[in-house]
Amino acid sequence: MKMRANTAIGGLLIGVLFATAATAAFWTPFDPLKVNLRARLQPPSALYWLGTDEFGRDMLSRIMAGAATSVLVSVLTVTFAVMIGAVIGVLTGYLRGWTDRVIMAANDALLAFPGILLALAVMIVTGANKFGIVLALGIAYIPSVVRVVRGTVLSIREKEYIEASRVIGNSELYSMARHVLPNSLAPVAVLATSMFGWVLLAESALSFLGLGVPPPAPTWGNLLAASRPYMESAAWLSIAPGLCIALTLLGINLLGDSLRDRLDPRMVQG
Amino acid sequence: MLMLGYLVRRLAMTIPTLLLVAIAVFALVRLIPGDPVQVMLGDSADPAQVDALRRQMGLDQSIPVQFGYWLAKVAVGDFGHSITNGLAVLPLILERFQVSAIIVLVAVTIAACVAVPAGLIAAWRQNKAADLAITAGATLLLSIPSFWLGLLLLLLFGLKLKWLPVIGYVPFSENFGQAITFIILPIATLAMIEIGALTRMSRASSIEVLRLEYVTHARAKGAPEWRVLARHVLPNAFAPTWTLIGLVLGHLLGGIAVIETVFTLPGLGRLLVDSIFARDYPVVQGCLLFTAVIYVVVNLVVDLCYPLFDPRVAAE
Numbered sequence: 001m002k003m004r005a006n007t008a009i010g011g012l013l014i015g016v017l018f019a020t021a022a023t024a025a026f027w028t029p030f031d032p033l034k035v036n037l038r039a040r041l042q043p044p045s046a047l048y049w050l051g052t053d054e055f056g057r058d059m060l061s062r063i064m065a066g067a068a069t070s071v072l073v074s075v076l077t078v079t080f081a082v083m084i085g086a087v088i089g090v091l092t093g094y095l096r097g098w099t100d101r102v103i104m105a106a107n108d109a110l111l112a113f114p115g116i117l118l119a120l121a122v123m124i125v126t127g128a129n130k131f132g133i134v135l136a137l138g139i140a141y142i143p144s145v146v147r148v149v150r151g152t153v154l155s156i157r158e159k160e161y162i163e164a165s166r167v168i169g170n171s172e173l174y175s176m177a178r179h180v181l182p183n184s185l186a187p188v189a190v191l192a193t194s195m196f197g198w199v200l201l202a203e204s205a206l207s208f209l210g211l212g213v214p215p216p217a218p219t220w221g222n223l224l225a226a227s228r229p230y231m232e233s234a235a236w237l238s239i240a241p242g243l244c245i246a247l248t249l250l251g252i253n254l255l256g257d258s259l260r261d262r263l264d265p266r267m268v269q270g
Numbered sequence: 271m272l273m274l275g276y277l278v279r280r281l282a283m284t285i286p287t288l289l290l291v292a293i294a295v296f297a298l299v300r301l302i303p304g305d306p307v308q309v310m311l312g313d314s315a316d317p318a319q320v321d322a323l324r325r326q327m328g329l330d331q332s333i334p335v336q337f338g339y340w341l342a343k344v345a346v347g348d349f350g351h352s353i354t355n356g357l358a359v360l361p362l363i364l365e366r367f368q369v370s371a372i373i374v375l376v377a378v379t380i381a382a383c384v385a386v387p388a389g390l391i392a393a394w395r396q397n398k399a400a401d402l403a404i405t406a407g408a409t410l411l412l413s414i415p416s417f418w419l420g421l422l423l424l425l426l427f428g429l430k431l432k433w434l435p436v437i438g439y440v441p442f443s444e445n446f447g448q449a450i451t452f453i454i455l456p457i458a459t460l461a462m463i464e465i466g467a468l469t470r471m472s473r474a475s476s477i478e479v480l481r482l483e484y485v486t487h488a489r490a491k492g493a494p495e496w497r498v499l500a501r502h503v504l505p506n507a508f509a510p511t512w513t514l515i516g517l518v519l520g521h522l523l524g525g526i527a528v529i530e531t532v533f534t535l536p537g538l539g540r541l542l543v544d545s546i547f548a549r550d551y552p553v554v555q556g557c558l559l560f561t562a563v564i565y566v567v568v569n570l571v572v573d574l575c576y577p578l579f580d581p582r583v584a585a586e
Contacts, residue, residue: 114524242418250413
C-alpha cells in the first residue's frame with residue numbers, strides 16, 4: 001500500500017517536471033528573458049501567477065525555462081556518466097587481473113573525494129556553461145557507476161549462460177557486449193534514478209554559487225541566488241524556485257525508494 | 271595483532287588516494303585553457319613580470335620536474351602565496367577552516383543524536399504509524415536543498431521575527447555570545463538536512479539487525495524490550511551508520527560553500543569559491559588539496575574506529 005503511494009506521488013511529481021520542461025521548450029506564458037521595467041517585483045497575480053522579478057520578467061516563465069535547462073543538463077549528465085561508467089565497469093569486471101586492480105584503485109581514490117569538489121575542479125577548467133557542467137558532474141559521478149557495474153558483472157560472469165556463450169565459441173568481446181552488459185543494467189537503472197536527483201541538486205548548487213549556467217538564462221539555482229537581495233520585499237522570488245527543486249528531489253527519492261523496495265522486498269514486509 | 275594488521279592495511283590504502291588527489295590538483299592548473307600566468311596577471315601585464323611569475327611558479331621546467339618540486343613543497347605545508355593579496359595560502363586556509371569545522375562538526379553531532387534513535391524507533395515499529403511518520407519526515411528533509419532551507423530560516427528568524435542577525439560573522443574569540451547567534455542558523459540548516467539521510471540509514475540497518483537470531487534469542491530469554499533495543503540492536507545497527515557519518519562529514523565539507531554563501535560566513539568553502547572567481551589559482555589548489563586531505567583523514571579515523579563498534583572487521 002505504502003509502496004504504491006510512493007510510486008504514484010513520485011511518478012506524478014517527475015511526470016509534471018518532464019511535462020513542464022518539454023512545454024517550456026516550445027511555449028512559456030511570457031518570454032522568460034523579456035525585461036519589463038514597468039512591472040518590476042510584482043507579487044503573484046492573475047496575470048503573473050508567480051509574480052515578477054527585479055527586471056519585471058515573469059517568474060512562472062523563468063521557472064519553466066529553468067526546468068527545461070535543469071532537466072536537459074541532468075539527463076545529459078546521467079547518460080554521460082552511465083555510458084562511460086558502464087563500459088569501464090564491464091571491462092574491469094570482466095577482464096579482472098591487473099587492469100582491474102589499477103582502474104579500481106584509481107576509481108576508489110576518486111570515490112574518496114566529495115563529488116561536488118571534483119565537479120568544481122573540472123568546472124574551473126571547462127568554464128561555466130551547459131557543457132562544462134555536464135562534463136564536470138558527469139566525471140564526478142562516473143566512479144559510482146563503475147563500482148556498481150563492476151560488482152554486478154563479477155557476479156554475472158560466473159553464471160552458466162556466460163559459460164555457455166563461451167563454450168559455443170563466442171569471442172570474449174561478443175559475450176561481454178551481448179550477454180554481460182544487458183544483464184548488468186538493472187542495478188544501474190536504480191542508481192541512475194537517484195543520480196538524476198543528485199545531479200539536479202548539484203547543478204542547482206553550482207548555479208546558486210554563480211558557477212553554473214550563467215545568467216540571464218534562468219536555472220532554479222541562479223533564480224534563488226538572484227532572489228536574495230529582495231528576500232524581505234519579494235519573498236515569492238525565493239520560495240518558488242526552491243520549492244521546485246525540493247518537489248523534484250522528493251519525487252526522485254520516492255521513485256528511487258519504490259524501485260529499491262522492488263529489488264529488496266525485505267524492506268517492505270515486516 | 272589483528273587490530274594492528276587492520277590499521278596498517280587501512281593506512282596504506284590512503285596513499286594512492288592522496289597521490290591521485292595531488293596529481294589531479296596539480297594537473298588542474300595546467301589544464302586551464304591559455305597560459306595560467308597570463309590569465310592570472312591579465313592581458314596588459316608587463317612581459318618581465320610574466321616571466322618572473324612563471325619562474326617563481328616553476329612553469330619553465332618540464333612537467334614531471336614541476337610536479338616533484340610542487341609535491342615536495344606541499345608535503346612540508348608550503349602551499350605557495352595568494353595572487354590577490356600575497357598572503358601564505360596555508361595559514362589563510364587554516365583560519366577559514368576553523369569556521370567551517372565548528373559548523374560541520376556541531377551539525378553532524380546533533381544530526382547523529384537525533385537520527386540514530388529515530389531510525390531505530392522507525393525500524394522497531396516498522397510499517398506502523400510511527401515508522402511512516404519518521405520515514406516521511408526523513409524523506410522530506412532529504413529532499414530540501416540546503417541553500418533553500420537556509421534562505422527560508424533566514425527569512426523567518428532573521429527578517430520576519432528579527433531574533434537573529436542576517437549578515438555577518440563574529441569569531442568566538444571576540445564575543446562568544448554573539449558568535450553563537452551567527453552560527454545557530456547554519457548549524458540548524460545542516461543538521462536538519464543530514465538528519466534525513468542518517469535516519470534512513472539508521473532505519474535500514476536496524477531493520478537488518480532486528481531480524482537476526484540473537485535478537486529473537488534475547489527476547490525469548492525474557493529481556494525487556496527496551497533492553498533488547500538498547501543493548502543488542504543499537505550497538506550492532508550503529509556500525510554502518512558510523513561509516514555514513516564519515517561520508518556525511520566529507521559531503522558537508524564539499525557542500526559547505528553554499529551554506530557559507532547563504533549566511534555570509536568566512537569559511538573554507540567561501541574562500542574556494544571567491545578564489546575561483548578571482549582566478550587566484552594557488553588558493554584554489556590549496557583549498558581543494560586541503561579539503562581532500564581532511565576528507566581522507568576523516569574517513570581514515572572513521573574506519574579506524576570502526577572495529578570498536580564491530581570487531582569482526584579487524585578479523586577479516
